[in-house]
Amino acid sequence: MPSTIPDIVISRLPVYLRALERLSQEGQDVTSSHELGKRLGISSAQIRKDLSHFGGFGKQGTGYKIAFLKDQLRQVLKVEREWEVALVGAGDLGSAVARYRGFAERGFHIAYVFDSAPEKVGKRIDHFVIQPVEDIRKIISENGIKLAMIAVPAENAQQVADQLIAAGVRAILNYAPINLNVPDNVHVQYIDPVVHLQRMTYYLT
Amino acid sequence: MPSTIPDIVISRLPVYLRALERLSQEGQDVTSSHELGKRLGISSAQIRKDLSHFGGFGKQGTGYKIAFLKDQLRQVLKVEREWEVALVGAGDLGSAVARYRGFAERGFHIAYVFDSAPEKVGKRIDHFVIQPVEDIRKIISENGIKLAMIAVPAENAQQVADQLIAAGVRAILNYAPINLNVPDNVHVQYIDPVVHLQRMTYYLT
16 A cells, blocks of 8 residues: 555545445445535545545446445555554543443444543443553553553643553544644544634634 | 635634643743744744734744734634533433533533433433423524534434524534535534544554
């Protein structure tokens, strides 16, 4: 797989995959770039161009076989397998993340939950026993965990990120409302709903 | 304010604002495009260019006064005021959203919570009394609510969006893992952590 595919293309593939999964659930077997585009608010030309980076999954005029395209996208995104994820932070936000079933349903298995508060360590959220942050390095590296989610207060997030990266984590989903400084070989994505709301209020009158 | 500012510029302003709020909390009064850029992983030239769309808030060489720049960005984004937000969905995800304090801390006040389940209506999440979805139109339009968050299952999200829009909502933060079809005068942003994770697994080896 060429590594020169623009990140903006990669960023759209999970959205295509999600739409295809939805179409499957609705009982559909075949779709077109036109139908996908209409669902997603993306031009059909853009979708065809994005998919052509990976060799093209459909023929002009006959549409895409959904099951095949889903499999191909899963392989490209490396989500045909299950991923173990570490979660740091077992406060309100971290607990909600730990309980969210959407991760496991779509192949991301929260394997470990860490917190720094002594009164939380050893307790459970759902079936997770909360581990002390001091054990991050040992547990993450011994188990080869590459993905982590951070749900700690902003002031602690960078330090937690540093520990995770030292232990071998290479992709971080950060719920703390702060930007992280990470080496070039580590990927970070952010979830901050307030940023999304503020981006929309600009347009409100 | 010219409406021709590219959306990509608007999308970065809340991130600048967040970083400035953080610098303030750390006790700093003045910053530079260089410092901001380093914190955010964005080039200082990009930051200067983005801010120049709004008349430029700093002078070359002297840096930006943080308090002033924060105020200006808040005005541009229209977040110098408090916004009332409606939340639809009081399941696990919706309850977590309702309890998240980060909204109120940053000017977004959840004013109403709706759910379709009769057994939930009338009950409380925190201090919110859950309202029936049948009352969305009346409550939203009477109170002039323009912002809403959707935290219902994917199969119900479009219908809920249609109701909200009919009631006057013009900006939707959608937590349901599905794309929404909305008119051109309605803005939608999406929160789907799995999409962010899948976008990163592509890069993992």
